[in-house]
Amino acid sequence: MIKTAIIGTGLIGQAWAIVFARAGCQTILWDGNYQAAQKALELIALQLEDLQQNGLVSEPAAILQNIRVVQHLDEALEDAEYVQENLPENRDVKRAIYKEMDALAPPGTILASSTSSIPASEFTQDLNGRHRCLVAHPVNPPYLIPAVEICGAPWTSEQTIAKTRQIMNQVKQKPVVIHKELEGFILNRLQGALLREAYRLVELGYVSVEDLDVTIKDGLGLRWAFMGPFETIDLNAPNGIKEYSERYGPLFQSISKEQTSTESWSESLITKLENSRREQLPNEQLLQRRLWRDKQLMALLKHKQKQSL
Amino acid sequence: MIKTAIIGTGLIGQAWAIVFARAGCQTILWDGNYQAAQKALELIALQLEDLQQNGLVSEPAAILQNIRVVQHLDEALEDAEYVQENLPENRDVKRAIYKEMDALAPPGTILASSTSSIPASEFTQDLNGRHRCLVAHPVNPPYLIPAVEICGAPWTSEQTIAKTRQIMNQVKQKPVVIHKELEGFILNRLQGALLREAYRLVELGYVSVEDLDVTIKDGLGLRWAFMGPFETIDLNAPNGIKEYSERYGPLFQSISKEQTSTESWSESLITKLENSRREQLPNEQLLQRRLWRDKQLMALLKHKQKQSL
Numbered sequence: 001m002i003k004t005a006i007i008g009t010g011l012i013g014q015a016w017a018i019v020f021a022r023a024g025c026q027t028i029l030w031d032g033n034y035q036a037a038q039k040a041l042e043l044i045a046l047q048l049e050d051l052q053q054n055g056l057v058s059e060p061a062a063i064l065q066n067i068r069v070v071q072h073l074d075e076a077l078e079d080a081e082y083v084q085e086n087l088p089e090n091r092d093v094k095r096a097i098y099k100e101m102d103a104l105a106p107p108g109t110i111l112a113s114s115t116s117s118i119p120a121s122e123f124t125q126d127l128n129g130r131h132r133c134l135v136a137h138p139v140n141p142p143y144l145i146p147a148v149e150i151c152g153a154p155w156t157s158e159q160t161i162a163k164t165r166q167i168m169n170q171v172k173q174k175p176v177v178i179h180k181e182l183e184g185f186i187l188n189r190l191q192g193a194l195l196r197e198a199y200r201l202v203e204l205g206y207v208s209v210e211d212l213d214v215t216i217k218d219g220l221g222l223r224w225a226f227m228g229p230f231e232t233i234d235l236n237a238p239n240g241i242k243e244y245s246e247r248y249g250p251l252f253q254s255i256s257k258e259q260t261s262t263e264s265w266s267e268s269l270i271t272k273l274e275n276s277r278r279e280q281l282p283n284e285q286l287l288q289r290r291l292w293r294d295k296q297l298m299a300l301l302k303h304k305q306k307q308s309l
Numbered sequence: 310m311i312k313t314a315i316i317g318t319g320l321i322g323q324a325w326a327i328v329f330a331r332a333g334c335q336t337i338l339w340d341g342n343y344q345a346a347q348k349a350l351e352l353i354a355l356q357l358e359d360l361q362q363n364g365l366v367s368e369p370a371a372i373l374q375n376i377r378v379v380q381h382l383d384e385a386l387e388d389a390e391y392v393q394e395n396l397p398e399n400r401d402v403k404r405a406i407y408k409e410m411d412a413l414a415p416p417g418t419i420l421a422s423s424t425s426s427i428p429a430s431e432f433t434q435d436l437n438g439r440h441r442c443l444v445a446h447p448v449n450p451p452y453l454i455p456a457v458e459i460c461g462a463p464w465t466s467e468q469t470i471a472k473t474r475q476i477m478n479q480v481k482q483k484p485v486v487i488h489k490e491l492e493g494f495i496l497n498r499l500q501g502a503l504l505r506e507a508y509r510l511v512e513l514g515y516v517s518v519e520d521l522d523v524t525i526k527d528g529l530g531l532r533w534a535f536m537g538p539f540e541t542i543d544l545n546a547p548n549g550i551k552e553y554s555e556r557y558g559p560l561f562q563s564i565s566k567e568q569t570s571t572e573s574w575s576e577s578l579i580t581k582l583e584n585s586r587r588e589q590l591p592n593e594q595l596l597q598r599r600l601w602r603d604k605q606l607m608a609l610l611k612h613k614q615k616q617s618l
Contacts, residue, residue, distance in 0.1 A: 117560070139528050147528030174527035176520040184564050186516050187524040191538070192561035193506035193568055194499050198538050207495050211485040213537020215496040217618075218483035219448050219456030221537075224530035226605050228522020229500070229507050234586045235599050242583035245574055251426070252501035253573050255493050259502055260569040264562045265554055274551035277543045290544050296535050296616060303612045307605060309526075 001025045002167060005076040007097065008032075008086035009040035012114050015141040016084045017044055021066035022057060022143065023171035029069045030076035037069045051143070054298040077105040082167050084136065086114045094123035102127040110160055110167075112136035116188070119181040121153035131157040136164055137185055142173065144297045149185040151178040190229075197259055202276075203269045209276035225300070226309045310334045311476060314385040316406065317341075317395035318349035321423050324450040325393045326353055330375035331366060331452065332480035338378045339385035346378045360452070363607040386414040391476050393445065395423045403432035411436040419469055419476075421445035425497070428490040430462035440466040445473055446494055451482065453606045458494040460487040499538075506568055511585075512578045518585035534609070535618045 001024040006013045009031040017040070020027045031037035044067065048060035057063060070076050077083065083101060087093050094113065101111050102124075111133045113120065124133040134152040139145040148168050152161050161177060168175040178185055184192060201207050223232045230241065237244035281289055310333040315322045318340040326349070329336045340346035353376065357369035366372060379385050386392065392410060396402050403422065410420050411433075420442045422429065433442040443461040448454040457477050461470050470486060477484040487494055493501060510516050532541045539550065546553035590598055 145528060145531055147524050149524070174523045176516065176523050178516055180515055182510075182515050184560055186510060186521060187528050188560065189506055189510065189564055189568075190503050190521075190524060191529055192564045193502045195538055195542070196561060196565050196568070197498055197502035201491075201495060201498065206489055206491050207485065207487055209539050212495060212499075213539050214483045214485050215456050215458070215499060216533045216537045217535055217540075219454055219496050220500055221530060221533035221535070222454055222606060222609055223602070224525045225534035225609060226526055226530070227602065228525045228530075229504055230518050230522050230582065230586065231526075231590075233504070234590065235595065235602055238595075240583065240592065240595055241586045242579055245579045245582065249574050249579075251493055251497070252505060253571065255498055255501045256505050256571045259498075259505070260571065262562065262565045262569065265558050270551055270554045270558075273539065273554065274549065277539065277550045281540075281543065281549075283549065286544065286547075286549055293532070293536065293544055296618065297531060299616055300531055300534060300612070303609070307608055309605065 002081040002170070003079050004028070005030060005080035005083045006086065007073075007076065007083060007101065008088075009037045010086060012138065012140065012142075013084075013086040014040050014044050014047065015143050016086065016114070016138065017067055018047060018051075018063070018141075018143040019171055019173060020084075021063045025066060025171065026079075027067045028076045028080065029067060030071075030073055034069075034071050041067060041069055047143075051298070054295065055302055056298055073100060074104045077101060077109065080105065080109055082110045082112065082164075084112050084114060089115060089117055091118055091122055094118060098123050098127060098133060102129045102133070105129075108132075110134070110164055112164060114138055116185075119153065120151065120156065121181060124153055124155075130155050132160050134160055134164060135185075136168070138173075139187065141294075144294065144301055146172065146174040147176055147187065148173045149176045149178055149187060151181060151185060153181065196261070199265055199269060199273070200259070200261060202273065203266075209273055210280060226304065226307075311390040311479070312388050313337070314339060314389035314392045315395065316382075316385065316392060316410070317397075318346045319395060321447065321449065321451075322393075322395040323349050323353050323356065324452050325395065325423070325447065326376055327356060327360075327372070327450075327452040328480055328482060329393075330372045334375060334480065335388075336376045337385045337389065338376060339380075339382055343378075343380050350376060350378055356452075360607070363604065364611055365607055382409060383413045386410060386418065389414065389418050391419045391421065391473075393421050393423060398424060398426055400427055400431055403427060407432050407436060407442060411438040411442070414438075417441070419443070419473055421473060423447055425494075428462065429460065429465065430490060433462055433464075439464050441469050443469055443473060444494075445477070447482075448496065450603075453603065453610055455481065455483040456485060456496065457482045458485045458487055458496060460490060460494060462490065505570070508574055508578060508582070509568070509570060511582065512575075518582055519589060535613065535616075 003026045004020045005028045006017050009029050017027050029037045051057045052060045113135050120135050124130040134156045137149040165175045233244045234241040312335045313329045314337045315326050318338050338346045360366045361369045422444050429444050433439040443465045446458040448456050474484045542553045543550040
């Protein structure tokens with residue numbers, strides 16, 4: 001198994017450490033704040049216990065032994081084959097750490113960023129090793145949600161992309177390769193397209209917030225939990241996606257003419273959504289509901305493992 | 310339990326019969342072709358066996374006893390409190406059957422159509438009982454996917470909408486009330502918004518068909534299988550959906566500027582999707598994969614029942 005380094009040990013860094021250590025990788029934690037990294041190790045131990053209680057890992061102690069905290073960045077990088085960086089979403093912060101990492105890491109080491117909003121080209125341009133830098137954007141938390149979006153800068157080598165895809169497969173994540181830099185990557189663009197229409201339908205009074213959620217969680221979401229949108233429609237016409245596209249394309253095209261708004265969401269709409277959600281879930285229950293969600297994600301993951309999905 | 314009549318006994322009619330009979334409703338089947346209705350009863354028996362084998366119904370024989378085939382429309386309607394019509398998607402066909410049904414059914418009977426594409430206003434306008442007519446649009450098959458979109462014409466009474474919602478809850482479906490007529494209803498508008506972006510991202514070469522599916526089935530779809538899109542984002546910012554909207558609204562607004570295309574899908578794009586899907590799933594395996602999908606839907610439904618979702 002490859003050796004990995006986690007740079008930045010906040011929530012995302014901790015979650016990545018679980019992903020790699022769970023797969024048997026030797027995993028080094030480093031944070032600008034050494035005490036934060038030590039604290040992260042304790043938090044990881046708690047999360048592993050939780051995963052054990054939900055039947056998702058069997059030997060938390062053995063997994064924990066794969067993780068080690070170091071004090072200096074060069075110690076973290078000297079042996080690493082793959083580095084996952086999780087520093088704050090700030091261009092200058094990324095530029096600074098990439099400059100340091102590129103100077104310290106062995107030439108073949110891959111330097112991947114968890115950033116959700118900054119393209120790799122904006123913090124790697126001037127580096128000697130810019131060909132080995134890229135974004136590997138997780139969904140939170142990656143140990144429960146396996147999709148990882150891989151997106152290089154124009155100068156990222158094909159080999160770096162291919163090896164990152166391979167590593168993600170090895171650690172049981174599900175890589176998605178994006179061939180050109182793109183705002184929001186794929187997942188958030190799909191989510192955004194759906195959300196914009198959802199906000200619009202509530203704004204115009206067609207449906208309640210609560211009922212709209214039902215169309216997904218008791219409708220489309222059941223298929224999308226184990227098939228993507230393309231496979232779903234491929235199976236929804238007798239001869240597959242071509243027939244589906246010809247049959248339903250005109251409906252979706254017609255609807256699209258009402259889906260062209262580029263306005264920002266109004267304050268009154270946001271207030272309407274907030275009020276509706278707070279009626280269903282009071283503010284003081286948000287945290288508890290988040291724990292419920294994570295339990296349900298764990299149960300669903302276990303279900304999918306059992307079904308080989 | 311209420312008495313129901315199923316008008317038109319093709320695939321959708323059969324599936325509705327299972328929904329009602331499973332909930333203990335006395336269910337009458339009628340079809341313009343009497344032999345087709347008798348054949349439908351046999352197909353329902355087979356589907357019930359399949360559901361039993363997958364642990365979703367315990368006494369198929371008892372359920373079957375709730376279903377009866379009649380030869381004449383007036384026999385089907387004379388006692389029915391709720392009628393679910395499933396005739397072909399053709400305005401004139403709907404007009405003709407609604408005229409007949411409105412003349413024959415007792416005054417309090419609800420006349421609901423499964424149509425996915427014809428608004429109730431287009432086939433009920435001239436009826437005396439037009440206030441009791443509406444659309445109740447299922448997802449296929451409704452005995453596995455519970456969301457039902459309820460949409461009246463402008464003259465449909467509030468009472469009819471409210472009672473239909475109540476009946477759907479009684480038979481364990483999940484009603485979604487749409488307050489004004491709307492092309493594609495809610496579910497297909499949400500699906501369409503996401504699909505239009507998905508097609509576009511593949512057309513422009515950002516991502517493969519296969520990888521795009523991963524972002525949903527191993528990403529967003531895991532949350533959407535038990536939370537709707539609004540609950541999902543409500544839990545994705547510390548203080549809920551208002552904070553989320555303010556934080557991510559600008560990103561989604563920025564992306565929306567590239568999501569305004571109203572062009573039809575080109576033949577070359579459709580061919581690209583078809584070729585990609587056929588590489589993953591050859592034509593001769595489509596049927597088998599559809600059976601796999603239904604098994605997975607059953608397993609997921611059972612999982613959700615166990616989790617009280």
